[in-house]
Amino acid sequence: MTPTFNTISIVGLGYIGLPTAAVFASRKIKVVGVDVNQYTVDTINRGEIHIVEPDLDMVVRATVKEGYLRATTQPEPADAFLIAVPTPFKDGPAGPHHPDMDYIESAAKSIATVLNKGNLVILESTSPVGATEQLAAWLAEARPDLTFPQTHGDASDIRVAHCPERVLPGQVLRELVQNDRVIGGMTMKCSDAAVHLYKTFVQGECVITNARTAEMCKLTENSFRDVNIAFANELSIICDKLGIHVWELIKLANRHPRVNILQPGPGVGGHCIAVDPWFIVSAAPEQARLIRTAREVNDSKPEWVIEKVKLAVADFLQANPNKTVKDLTIACFGLAFKPDIDDLRESPALEIAQKIATIHAGQVWAVEPNIEVLPKNLEGLLKLKTVHEAYKLADIKVLLVDHKQFKDQGPPPGAMLDFKGIWK
Known part of the structure; x- marks a missing residue:
């Protein structure tokens, strides 16, 4: 029936x-x-x-x-x-x-x-x-x-x-x-x-x-993507050490008919890819070795990003001896876990912005065009700014999410760190 x-x-x-x-x-x-x-x-x-x-x-x-x-x-x-x-x-x-x-x-x-x-x-x-x-x-x-x-x-x-x-x-x-x-x-x-x-x-x-x-x-499905992204993220760290432009490298490698490397970034977020592999690891911890390692690689990427930001701050202060750390404004472009959405769940960009704001003595701005107010736990820690304000006034621009607005605007003036490969 x-x-x-x-x-x-x-x-x-x-x-x-x-x-x-x-x-x-x-x-x-x-x-x-x-x-x-x-x-x-x-x-x-x-x-x-x-x-x-x-x-x-x-x-x-x-x-x-x-x-x-x-x-x-x-x-x-x-x-x-x-x-x-x-x-x-x-x-x-x-x-x-x-x-x-x-x-x-x-x-x-x-x-x-x-x-x-x-x-x-x-x-x-x-x-x-x-x-x-x-x-x-x-x-x-x-x-x-x-x-x-x-x-x-x-x-x-x-x-x-x-x-x-x-x-x-x-x-x-x-x-x-x-x-x-x-x-x-x-x-x-x-x-x-x-x-x-x-x-x-x-x-x-x-x-x-x-x-x-x-x-x-x-x-x-999501663990497969996580492993592929972990490969790209690990590759980006190696390329940074060797002075190689990782996005050019991946573009060239993907011209091979049987190679499809995903894009690196500041980590992996969202309610699926950052979560689902752990369900497999939890069910079979001794057998899920590769899946666990991929999760650990992707979970560690935000710390690597933060270290790069610290180096950029040191370089900026060395080039501008008349400024102190308190005078330096850092703008974090993007808080969502992926482009052109408002979803902040399990977002590495959000984690990075929050940690930068915790350790940096100067102002830290968040540029997230898909939200109107910051989550309550970030109030007083970050200031929500427009793309125009951050382009014009921030001393160091840190690109964490490749939102359409950031792509359309093009590279900003001054010091920048691009972890999505759209400004370089």
């Missing part, structure tokens, strides 16, 4: 949950978004958005106005539930990079109260291997009156699957629709139900596998 999805609930209205809710709602399906943040709920119900994502504001405004999208703080009955909450780190037996399943557990217990026979529950959150089975166990514990795949297989009352997102911030709406989707059901009927749901809007192929393989697939 083909499942019917008249109402869909999205739990977690962040950078993945809200665009997903908006895309479903744009297909004239009733969507109830659930988030613990009252500000987020109120913002969406006004037809506005609390994140930066191209074109998302128009879709949310239209679907809210038409009555297909609504947000609330408490789960309501639905035909399908998609969980898109964070999975950060916490201290565990093997160290500080143990997956934190608390948000998923909380989401599971909250929707368990409104589950009905025939419902589909999908875990979209990037998760450690086994998370979908754990989700199903939490649901079963909370609802002993219902049956679940781990005990009743295809005959279960509730279908459970893992279907990880694989989208690029800044292009989320397009990629949600066009990209292939990995569907990892706990049983074949779970997978079939999930395919039927996603085919509401997915134009790419829905590829079926089991839940554990789907979980590992997302972690593998």
